[in-house]
Amino acid sequence: HHQHHRHHHHHHHQHHHHQHHRHHHHHHHQHHHHQHHRHHHHHHHQHYLHHHHHHHHHHHHHHHASVTIRSALEVVNKYAFLTSQYPLLLYLCQRCSPAQQRSMAHHLKKVFGSRLYTPDALPVSLGGRATTLPSPEQLKGRVLIVGKKLPPEQEGSDGEVSEEDEEIGGGGPLAGRRMTIPGEEELGMVLVVPPPSQPRKLQLHKELSDVVAVARTGSRSFYVQRGNCKQHQSPPSSPSSPSSPIPPELPYWTMCSLGEGEAGRLTSESPEDLVMFTKRTLTRVRPSSVRLDSSNPNPQGYWKGGVQLVALNQQTPGAMLDLHRGRFSQNGGCGYVLRPAVMRDEVSYFSAHTHGCVPGVPPQTLxxxxxxxxxxxxxxxxxxxxxxxxxxxxxxxxxxxxxxxxxxxxxxxxxxxxxxxxxxxxx
Missing domain, CATH: 2.60.40.150 (C2 domain)
Structure with missing residues (x-):
């Protein structure tokens, strides 16, 4: 039951692809604007916790043999839906050259075929400005690629996007050190980690951008959206006015990727804003790259802030992984668990810091x-x-x-x- 956000370069991971717990949501989906008077609602993708795999590539893992992308994708495809029919999110690092990206796009289409869910795919085409993802139920048996995406107005075959701080140490202890890029050791490329003030530019090929179903961004999207919501909030005198629109800066389905440190700061300093943000946007937290021992943070610290995807080092047993397994075993290990209503309802207000009762949630005794x-x-x-x-x-x-x-x-x-x-x- 873990969902695997696989990196496209996974050397040394095939042996466990088959147990791969995936992004799985059941529960279906309801759009805020239609009132369903049916007994069973459809829930948006944002409303779920996802089972999440994280693989660390540190310098000391260099004993692994290289694996071609094609063979890695074939293994993923073979085992993708054996454990669960719910959608598999495949997380790509797009740091290879535009020519290699084009061939990656070709491999993705070839290997996954009709399983590959692209943004314009029928029958769940919601247009570029959809504010909600289809439900896991609607996406059964589909593979969704998570990665950087070119802006929709981009002309030509490729362009630049900023790498933002979410993937590279973000100017923390790793800044200024020379690092090899996981998966590209054989290309001999070397990266000097930039300070966060100048995000590194990535060259993206349009063909690869086009197969990305969920666009990943860094924490900037959180601050942009929070700023817009603050401006658009309706005055208390007109409670019936619609909630603030999604800002134009986040035009497609977005996954905001946060480092452990930043996510911890947001859960402690702006817990209400974080929960509001996750009602609209998938949010992912990955273990800090400073954890050289591959230890794990407490996932509950992020779940309570609304974060849907908390990546853990699955190879490190202990209390944190037990919490993670327990969380997902409650839904049959299908990889998705519906979040509490206070994290989904447009109108509800919830803070991760709550010390008393949560409004509308009767306390239970265990x-x-x-x-x-x-x-x-x-x-x-x-x-x-x-x-x-x-x-x-x-x-x-x-x-x-x-x-x-x-x-x-x-x-x-x-x-x-x-x-x-x-x-x-x-x-």
Whole structure:
């Protein structure tokens, strides 16, 4: 059940493509403007959390053999919908030359064929200014490419777009260091990370731009849209006026890609604005490239701010990955989970900081009884005798600040391989 935003250069990842959990949303979709009086609503793509894979390419991964794009795409295509029929979002880094991009576009069309969803594809053509993505239900069995896109008025076969800070360390600790570009080691290209004030220009070929279904942008789109919303907000005297239009700067389906640091700052400093933004725009957070150990941030910190896609290093087990797996197992591991109503409704107001009750959401009590544990393994590294273990169970609740809590059972003293706890907890 993880969704795989695969990089197009994935050396060394095919072996796990098949378990790939994907972007999956079920639940269907409802447009704000039609009132459906039916029992089942359609929900927009923005309304879901997505199961997300992240692969880090650090210098110490250079032992892998090169893999051609064609063979990587064929593996993706073979396993794309075995686990889930819901749409697969494929994340492209377009740092190769325009000629190579053109051949990439050709491979994408050849390998995925009719599965490839392009912006003008029928039957879900919503025009360039659509404010909502089709629902996952409408996109079953389709592959959507996420990448940089040329502006619609662009003439000619290629043009420049700014790389923005979302992909490269953003002027943080990596600025000014020479880095090789993942996937292009064999081209011998070297990149000097630019300071954020001068975004690097990427040459984009129109043929590759045209197969991109979801345009990715950096955090600038958040600030642009927030500025526009602030200007267009209707005065309190006319509550019936329509909500502010999507600013012209975001003409197509957009995925705003944020670094961990920036996303953390937004969830703490402008939590209401972030939730409002994610009602309209898919938002993705990826682990900081400074995490050389491939450790993971707490995904709940971003989910509670409305972020739909939190990329984690799937190869690093631990509490953070457990939270991620738990979140997606609740919907059958199909890769999509519908976000709470307070994050979807146009009118609702929600802050990730909420310490009290959320308006319109009746609080619930969770009662958990811990009965017993069985066949507990001895701690690693214990001697042949097997040292004594003193087992206890910790229960942690992750959510908005009002809900975060931790409780633990007493330590079981006897029968330590099969301890009996029989304790009840209430949150």
């Amino acid at each position: 009662r958990i009884k811990v009965i017993s544990a069985h066949n507990l393994p001895k701690p690693q590294g214990s001697g042949a005798k097997g040292e004594v273990i003193d087992p206890y169970v910790v229960l942690e609740l992750h959510g908005v600040p009002a809900d975060c809590a931790e409780q633990r059972t007493r330590t079981a003293a006897q029968n330590q391989d099969d301890p009996l706890f029989d304790e009840t907890f209430e949150f």
